[in-house]
Amino acid sequence: xxxxxxxxxxxSEKTKQYDRQLRLWGDHGQSALxxxxxCLINATALGTEILKSIVLPGVGAITIVDDKAVSxxxxxxxxxxxxxxxxxxxxxxxxxxxxxxxxAVRGHAVQEPTDQILRENPDFFKAFSVVIxxxxxxxxxxxxxxxxxxxxxxxxxxxxxxxxxxFRIQMKEHxxxxxxxxxxxxxxxxxxxxQSLADYLDSFDIDNVDLKDHGHIPxxxxxxxAVQKWQASNQNRWPMSRKEKNEVKSIIGEFIRRDENDVPIxxxxxxxxxxxxxTALMPTYLPVKSQELLYCSAATNLTKDSTPFWIMCSALxxxxxxxxxxxxxxxGVLPDMTASTDHYIKLQxxxxxxxxxxxxxxxxxVQQIVAQLHCDNISEADVKLFCRHAHDLHLISGSSIASxxxxxxxxxxxxxxxxxxxxVMMVHYVLLRAAEMFASEHCRAPGDWEPESDSAKxxxxxxxxLSDVSCAPFxxxxxxxxxxxxxxxxxxxxxxxxxxxxxHEAIKIVTKQYKPVNNTFxxxxxxxxxxxxxx
Amino acid sequence: xxxxxxxxxxxxxxxxxxxxxxxxxxSGPFCHPDFExxxxxxxxxxxxxxxxxxxxxxxxxxxxxxxxLMGFKKLHVVDMDTIELSxxxxxxxxRKNDIGLSKAKCAVEFVNKRVPGCExxxxxxxxxxxxxxxxxxxxxxxxxxxxIVARRWLNGMLMSLLQYNxxxxxDQSSVIPLVDGGTEGFKGNARVILPGMSxxxxxxxxxxxxxxxxxxxxxxxxxxxxxxxxxxxxxxxWAKENPWGxxxxxxxxxxxxxxxxxxxxxxxxxxxxxxxxxYRLTQGVLKNIIPAVASTNAAIAACCATEVFKLASSCCxxxxxxxxxxxxxxxxxYTFNAEKRPDCVxxxxxxxxxxxxxxxxxxxxxxxxxxxxxxMMKSPGITTVINGxxxxxxxxxxxxxxxRTRDNLKKKITDLGLYNGADILVADVTTPNTIxxxxxxxENQDVEMAR
Ligand SMILES: [Zn+2]
Numbered sequence: 001x002x003x004x005x006x007x008x009x010x011x012s013e014k015t016k017q018y019d020r021q022l023r024l025w026g027d028h029g030q031s032a033l034x035x036x037x038x039c040l041i042n043a044t045a046l047g048t049e050i051l052k053s054i055v056l057p058g059v060g061a062i063t064i065v066d067d068k069a070v071s072x073x074x075x076x077x078x079x080x081x082x083x084x085x086x087x088x089x090x091x092x093x094x095x096x097x098x099x100x101x102x103x104a105v106r107g108h109a110v111q112e113p114t115d116q117i118l119r120e121n122p123d124f125f126k127a128f129s130v131v132i133x134x135x136x137x138x139x140x141x142x143x144x145x146x147x148x149x150x151x152x153x154x155x156x157x158x159x160x161x162x163x164x165x166x167f168r169i170q171m172k173e174h175x176x177x178x179x180x181x182x183x184x185x186x187x188x189x190x191x192x193x194x195q196s197l198a199d200y201l202d203s204f205d206i207d208n209v210d211l212k213d214h215g216h217i218p219x220x221x222x223x224x225x226a227v228q229k230w231q232a233s234n235q236n237r238w239p240m241s242r243k244e245k246n247e248v249k250s251i252i253g254e255f256i257r258r259d260e261n262d263v264p265i266x267x268x269x270x271x272x273x274x275x276x277x278x279t280a281l282m283p284t285y286l287p288v289k290s291q292e293l294l295y296c297s298a299a300t301n302l303t304k305d306s307t308p309f310w311i312m313c314s315a316l317x318x319x320x321x322x323x324x325x326x327x328x329x330x331x332g333v334l335p336d337m338t339a340s341t342d343h344y345i346k347l348q349x350x351x352x353x354x355x356x357x358x359x360x361x362x363x364x365x366v367q368q369i370v371a372q373l374h375c376d377n378i379s380e381a382d383v384k385l386f387c388r389h390a391h392d393l394h395l396i397s398g399s400s401i402a403s404x405x406x407x408x409x410x411x412x413x414x415x416x417x418x419x420x421x422x423x424v425m426m427v428h429y430v431l432l433r434a435a436e437m438f439a440s441e442h443c444r445a446p447g448d449w450e451p452e453s454d455s456a457k458x459x460x461x462x463x464x465x466l467s468d469v470s471c472a473p474f475x476x477x478x479x480x481x482x483x484x485x486x487x488x489x490x491x492x493x494x495x496x497x498x499x500x501x502x503x504h505e506a507i508k509i510v511t512k513q514y515k516p517v518n519n520t521f522x523x524x525x526x527x528x529x530x531x532x533x534x535x
Numbered sequence: 536x537x538x539x540x541x542x543x544x545x546x547x548x549x550x551x552x553x554x555x556x557x558x559x560x561x562s563g564p565f566c567h568p569d570f571e572x573x574x575x576x577x578x579x580x581x582x583x584x585x586x587x588x589x590x591x592x593x594x595x596x597x598x599x600x601x602x603x604l605m606g607f608k609k610l611h612v613v614d615m616d617t618i619e620l621s622x623x624x625x626x627x628x629x630r631k632n633d634i635g636l637s638k639a640k641c642a643v644e645f646v647n648k649r650v651p652g653c654e655x656x657x658x659x660x661x662x663x664x665x666x667x668x669x670x671x672x673x674x675x676x677x678x679x680x681x682x683i684v685a686r687r688w689l690n691g692m693l694m695s696l697l698q699y700n701x702x703x704x705x706d707q708s709s710v711i712p713l714v715d716g717g718t719e720g721f722k723g724n725a726r727v728i729l730p731g732m733s734x735x736x737x738x739x740x741x742x743x744x745x746x747x748x749x750x751x752x753x754x755x756x757x758x759x760x761x762x763x764x765x766x767x768x769x770x771x772x773w774a775k776e777n778p779w780g781x782x783x784x785x786x787x788x789x790x791x792x793x794x795x796x797x798x799x800x801x802x803x804x805x806x807x808x809x810x811x812x813x814y815r816l817t818q819g820v821l822k823n824i825i826p827a828v829a830s831t832n833a834a835i836a837a838c839c840a841t842e843v844f845k846l847a848s849s850c851c852x853x854x855x856x857x858x859x860x861x862x863x864x865x866x867x868x869y870t871f872n873a874e875k876r877p878d879c880v881x882x883x884x885x886x887x888x889x890x891x892x893x894x895x896x897x898x899x900x901x902x903x904x905x906x907x908x909x910x911m912m913k914s915p916g917i918t919t920v921i922n923g924x925x926x927x928x929x930x931x932x933x934x935x936x937x938x939r940t941r942d943n944l945k946k947k948i949t950d951l952g953l954y955n956g957a958d959i960l961v962a963d964v965t966t967p968n969t970i971x972x973x974x975x976x977x978e979n980q981d982v983e984m985a986r
Contacts, residue, residue, distance in 0.1 A: 011790075017621065021829075024721065025816070053828075056624055056829040075551060076552055076553065078549030083651055163558075283581065339757065345807065345808040345809065379732045457540040478564040482564055483565040487557045487561070490554050490604055491841075493838075496833055496837035497833075500833030500834030501830070503830045514721070514863055516864065521866055526851045530855035532865055532866070
């Protein structure tokens with residue numbers, strides 16, 4: 001049988017291979033990822049588990065910095081080392097096996113200690129989109145963190161000990177335009193319809209259409225008409241309270257046609273209208289978070305070094321204060337609703353057209369700013385995307401790891417507050433820090449060989465940290481004993497869990513989509529609990 | 536306490552397991568009350584503990600690697616699927632050269648080679664092809680499937696292995712713990728099920744989101760979304776135009792079929808002024824594609840592997856008992872105690888009862904079995920025993936029987952020989968065993984009318 005063989009739109013190998021993830025971050029997200037270059041310091045099990053989930057989706061390049069030789073313990077817990085790797089350079093071996101996962105990814109291995117690179121070639125780190133570090137000592141952590149803070153390269157610092165794990169993201173500033181909220185709010189403007197929408201809504205006469213058309217009227221129109229009717233007897237106010245919204249609902253109920261026995265006919269669009277009243281009547285306003293962004297100094301004091309994000313924020317402020325009359329550009333998205341195709345498409349086009357017009361105004365303002373500042377142009381597509389997501393912009397203003405390690409007063413009181421709650425996840429954080437302190441003093445993990453005798457020494461570290469944050473010692477030594485039991489062991493599944501999470505956060509940072517953790521994540525595999533702290 | 540440097544008898548490279556031995560050979564304040572640290576636990580994990588990994592996809596590959604690196608050697612992997620190009624963004628044990636080969640076999644071969652001593656065994660077949668005897672041999676089953684029906688079937692299998700003592704109490708030795716993971720995009724869940732003791736898959740069916748469907752009249756008469764256009768071609772136009780002849784079924788994996796649907800859906804969209812019908816969307820709707828990424832799978836599988844390790848070693852208490860995870864906004868997890876349903880179809884050792892009007896038709900029972908949140912069956916086959924003889928009342932899975940029994944659906948159940956207290960036997964794809972359900976007639980309506 002001859003096949004109808006239509007012209008098959010060519011899908012590239014790459015599109016097919018990445019299909020399942022392209023549905024999450026799109027072709028533009030993929031392109032950003034392919035321009036990313038990730039540096040891993042120390043190819044521990046945790047380190048290679050992180051890189052695995054960054055190499056598979058196709059990051060541009062990876063660089064592994066590791067000066068250590070492969071040990072039996074490494075082979076036992078690290079999937080990207082094999083028996084023949086024994087005594088060879090750990091980074092080089094791990095790189096070889098990681099690159100097998102995806103031939104599109106480029107890779108390099110650097111067999112120098114991190115301290116030496118920081119001393120002799122600090123510019124080395126400028127090339128990276130994100131630096132990820134595992135298994136570093138206290139001193140190196142602070143030097144590396146300070147340097148990366150200065151040169152503005154994001155750092156993710158990771159730990160995996162026994163059933164505990166953590167990571168800390170250090171970034172000066174990270175702006176997310178596409179946050180992909182789970183429940184995005186609709187932007188229908190029923191309280192302030194733009195002209196073409198008002199004209200369209202007014203053109204309906206609910207009472208005088210035949211029954212079939214009646215069942216095809218979009219609920220937006222129904223609610224608008226009901227509100228108008230309500231306003232006629234309420235001094236043209238906008239219904240706000242629950243009682244007022246219920247009154248609107250009963251007006252909608254009265255719109256529903258009845259059969260010859262006076263029984264209401266089942267009209268899905270009117271049922272939908274009643275269900276939509278609460279959300280659709282939310283007044284259009286400038287979200288507080290957007291307002292803060294538009295009026296923060298980075299947006300009001302532009303320089304030629306300002307990032308496109310701040311330039312667009314500035315242009316957006318111009319729009320809000322001018323043409324937008326206090327409101328953001330229309331999103332241009334219409335939720336699905338029972339309606340005839342004609343009604344729905346017409347309505348959808350009205351919103352889309354208005355969104356395009358609003359974005360066009362913002363784009364012109366961007367062009368003016370760019371011309372004044374003599375900086376790089378921003379594409380119209382970028383401005384459109386920015387306007388589409390203007391309601392959900394997200395900015396992370398980070399803090400330095402240096403201030404966390406120095407336990408500045410705000411960090412100290414933050415830790416103390418959580419300890420007093422009491423929040424056991426903050427106890428884990430203190431133990432992880434104490435274990436790090438122990439390692440720098442004794443050159444081994446607490447409990448590496450002698451859990452009993454190390455307990456007292458680790459407790460001394462805990463006590464020191466607690467007194468630095470003005471907290472009383474822990475009433476029991478449970479957590480100290482547990483940390484000594486771990487003896488610095490790296491449990492593969494704990495590292496694999498964190499590996500997935502850290503890779504995920506690195507991808508968010510590189511693609512600038514979805515909100516990353518801000519800024520510290522603690523994982524307790526024993527109780528299957530996690531927590532996020534913001535230092 | 537001694538730090539436990541005694542060599543584990545069965546391994547010639549004791550330093551390889553140095554990390555996990557610390558957890559297994561040392562006691563801690565948060566251990567399971569039954570835990571007694573000893574080098575024998577690692578011996579058990581390596582030499583005796585048999586773990587079945589169900590699925591060798593995104594979660595399965597991770598689980599196999601995780602468990603092999605935690606010391607497990609007696610691993611079995613079952614998966615009926617073969618490798619496709621779109622798997623390679625996360626199923627890290629496969630390469631382009633492996634496309635078309637068995638997932639289970641490839642995964643097992645890779646891990647056995649990479650991790651010395653690992654003796655994983657592959658089963659390239661549907662889980663339904665393996666019998667009670669097969670499942671009974673395992674200490675722990677860990678499941679990384681994307682199909683809810685298969686998951687329910689596996690759950691039913693483990694429940695059917697439960698044995699009860701004479702006093703109706705559960706025989707603990709018949710319990711095979713089930714660790715289950717699932718992901719969808721940036722979200723996932725992991726849970727531990729102790730059959731007969733804690734909530735099972737059927738106890739918590741309401742946690743699965745209902746499948747998104749479009750009403751037929753919308754698709755046919757008032758399309759608004761690009762999805763409506765694609766569904767129209769899939770549901771109506773394909774059958775009508777029969778483009779490949781011979782009533783060839785639409786195959787979402789055949790690029791020519793997808794291209795045909797894409798083209799027709801575009802035509803329909805243009806006709807109605809609908810935009811954004813894309814090839815990717817067409818494929819997504821036709822195959823019901825769930826987005827997937829390596830990182831989420833890695834995290835969820837690792838969480839499951841940790842629980843398997845805890846079950847095998849008792850070195851720590853298990854999660855209680857259900858964790859949900861969302862990695863879209865930061866990384867958020869929540870662990871809660873999913874509750875066992877006392878009337879669960881699968882795991883409660885009690886007779887199932889369905890309440891029904893005495894004048895109900897068989898169709899009403901059929902619908903109840905499909906729609907009632909306790910059953911949520913797909914295509915139940917219903918039989919009964921009348922005067923000691925089996926009688927098939929309705930069965931849709933075999934065409935000839937369906938035709939012969941179709942008329943029964945319209946009949947009153949009393950006309951079919953059913954009565955108050957009668958047992959019906961129900962079979963379905965969601966369970967490996969026939970379920971006995973007792974009919975209970977609701978109070979006679981006469982009472983109602985007399986009021
Ligand atoms: Zn159950």
